[in-house]
Amino acid sequence: MIIRKISLAFSVFFSIAGFAQDVVKADTEIKPEVKISYLDSVKKTFVKNDLAIRVDSLWMNELTSLDIYEDLTKDIQTINKDVTVDQELPTELLKQRLQVMNEKSPFEIEYNQGLENIIKSFLKNRKKSFSRLMALSEYYFPIFEEAFAKQNVPLEIKYLAVVESALNPKAVSKMGATGLWQFMYGTGKQYDLKIDSYIDERSDALKATAAASEYMTKMFNIFGDWELVLASYNSGPGNVTKAIRRSGGKTKYWDIRNFLPRETQGYVPAFLATMYLFEFHKEHGINPERAVIKNFETDTVCIKNQMTFKQIADLLDMPQSQIELLNPSYKLKVVPFYQNEPHFLRLPKDKIATFVNNEDKIYAYAKYDSGIIKVPSRLASKITPKVKAKPKAIELPAADIQYYTVQKGDNLSVIAEKYDVSVSDIKEWNNLKGNTVALGKSLKLKSNVIVSKTAPEVIKKSEEAIASADTSDKNEIEVEYVVKNGDNLGNIAKKFGITLAELKEWNNLTSNNLASGKTLVVSKKENTIVEPTAVASASVDSFKKKPASPKSLSQDYYVKKGDSLYSISKKYPGVTISDIKKWNGIKDEDIKPGMKLKING
Structure with missing residues (x-):
């Protein structure tokens, strides 16, 4: 019995000792260092x-979608206020509700058949749109009300922004009016809104609303009637004064309405109809859509x-x-x-x-x-490199193809912006001759825009010059563009995010005349090789130990289907095909999916 106990004790002791050694070994085992990018560090x-x-994300899409703006704009311009609309809303009940609105508003809100027809038209065709607009209003209306209160402008004018832009700060009319309050270029400048290559304050909710408030105040001092102020906002004070003269000196909107431009005749009724739907949305079963956050x-x-x-x-x-x-x-x-x-x-x-x-x-x-030159894929198809000798053909990865079904409110420009491609690309991929596209049509889209099957570089820089970046601190990289029919200096400068002065200076231009086929320099930047420790002035712990050079850092890349040495080299600035071949002992360009490549730098 004693021998058994002693044997058991020894067994337990050695088991514990072995387990302890395993724990120590696990604790002291050195894990491989995981390299992180400068951004992550x-x-x-x-x-x-x-x-x-x-x-x-869906809420963000609602705030930036233009489909409501296009629908409402079309309604206001084409709606016939004299055509009776079949929609359940007793006339007597509508009169009572309009009277309630009139009692608490500085506007003279009176029933008329035209207003009833527009209200019923909105109820019949736009209930879903107003549900979304009411959700948008939770962000914008507090901004409007604060600005109007400072100028003693009626707070109800906030509904005018719904009529003007469907509460979309990026809305642009066919005439070029821009922003929530649809200012034309000249009017925006008149009210000190900055408009240049980078900035357009007509789209700034705070500044544009302040300008609209100032305009409303000036017009009220002239006309003394808020309906006429709205009419002048739409068609200009000149058209309002002409309508007053043609009506025999009458000064009420409803008395001069038939003498105003056609769009303005439906403009104020559309404003009042919008006010009505916001005030009585519950009675008509309009439930505002809600966002994760009501107010930012x-x-x-x-x-x-x-x-x-x-x-x-x-x-x-x-x-x-x-x-x-x-x-x-x-x-x-x-x-x-x-x-x-x-x-x-x-x-x-x-x-x-x-x-x-x-x-x-x-x-x-x-x-x-x-400092890292990046050319967006939308611009890549527009840039033509200047190559002296005909380059050797190389293998490019096949573009990923996907399909998109055209939805209501879409056009080629909207789709191109969404997928970061050009309109001409979409037309070429789908054999489209015009700019119109049918609702429900399936469009072929390619994720990688291939500039040329033989051009080794999009940026005008030879492989030897790029390779020399290893020993040089700075390399100037130029991007060139070939002028096409319809181009001018202004739209080329805007396309590449540069100023007109820079464009003329880089190309020694003394006038604005351009010949089709002329090659222009559209970007001139220094590509500087910077060590993270030299850049970051703040204390970043992960960069306290200075690396010998950018090339001394290495990582592994696993070849994917469709990859080529060319496409892989483009993923790493300053890396050439010959670099990858040298680092990995590759003699030809034959690589296979799953193959591990070492990338230095």
Whole structure:
């Protein structure tokens, strides 16, 4: 019995000792180091705010969709106020409700058959649109009401923005009127709204609303009647004064309506019909769609260096579409930096906290990222490289093909913007001759726009020149563009995000005349090889140990289906085909899916 106990004790002892050795071995086992990008290393050091504001992606799409704007605009321009609409709404009940609205409003709201017809038309055809518009109003109406209260403008005029733009700050009419309040270029300049290559403050909710409020106040001082103020906003004060003369000196909107332009005749009734549907939506079964957040809790920060929306979205881990929504006045999705001119970025408050706490690191990364030349795929098809000798044909990866079904409100421009391709690409892929496309049609779309099957580079830079970047600190990279029929300096400058002065300076142009087929330099930048520690002025722990050179860093790349050495080299700035072949001992260009390649730099 004693021997058994001693044997059992020894067994237990050795088992515990073996287990302890396994634990020590597991604890002391060295795990392979995981390399992270500069962006991830910067974000890892961020001081983050615990507040969390998440915006549903569908809600973002609703805020930026143009289909409601197009539908409402067409309705207001074509609706016949004299045609009776079959819709359940007793006339006597409508009169009672209009009287309730009139008692609490400075507008003279009176029943007439034309107004009844428009209200019934909206109820019959646009109930779903108004449900979405009421959700949008939860963000915009508080902005409007605050601005109108400062100028003693009736708060009900907030409904005019629904008629003007369907609450879309990116709405642009056929005549060029832009923004929530649809200012023409001249009117915007008259009210000190900045409009240049980067910025269009007609799309800025705060500044455009302040300008609209100022305009309304001036017109009321002239006409003394808010209905006439609305009429003048639509057709101009000149047309209103002419209508007053032609009516024999009458000064009420309903008395001069038939002497106003056709669109203005339906404009004020459409405004009153919109007010009615917002006021009595419950009675008509219109349930406003709700967002994750009813009102954006936002703040602004003054930007000290030029930054793109993509850089901001990457750094702050937020959708770029949300940045576009909150900052619609930046036309090129870039917050510019002009000396002595402040430019502000509007963000949710928790993102503002992250931005302010990490400004130095954010600007350092933006500067680093801007040094890497990137050509968007939409522009790639428009850029023609200048190659002296005919290059050797190389294998390019096949483009991924997907199909898109045309939906209501779509046009080729909208679809092209959505998939980051050009209109001409879509027309070529689908054998389209015109710019119209039928509802429900299936369109073929390719994710990779191939510039040329023989052109080795989109940017005008030979492989030898790129390879020389290994030993040189700076290399100037030029992008060229061949002028096509219909081009002018203005639209070329806008297309490539540069100023007209830069375009003329780079090409020694003394006039604005252009010949078709002429080659222009449209980008001239220095591609600087920067070590992360040299860029980041803030303390980033992961970069305290300075690497020998960018080439000393390496990572593995696993070949995917459709890859070629050319397509892989394009994924890594400054890396050439010969580099990859040298690093991996490859003599020809034969690579297979799943093959592991070493990439230095």
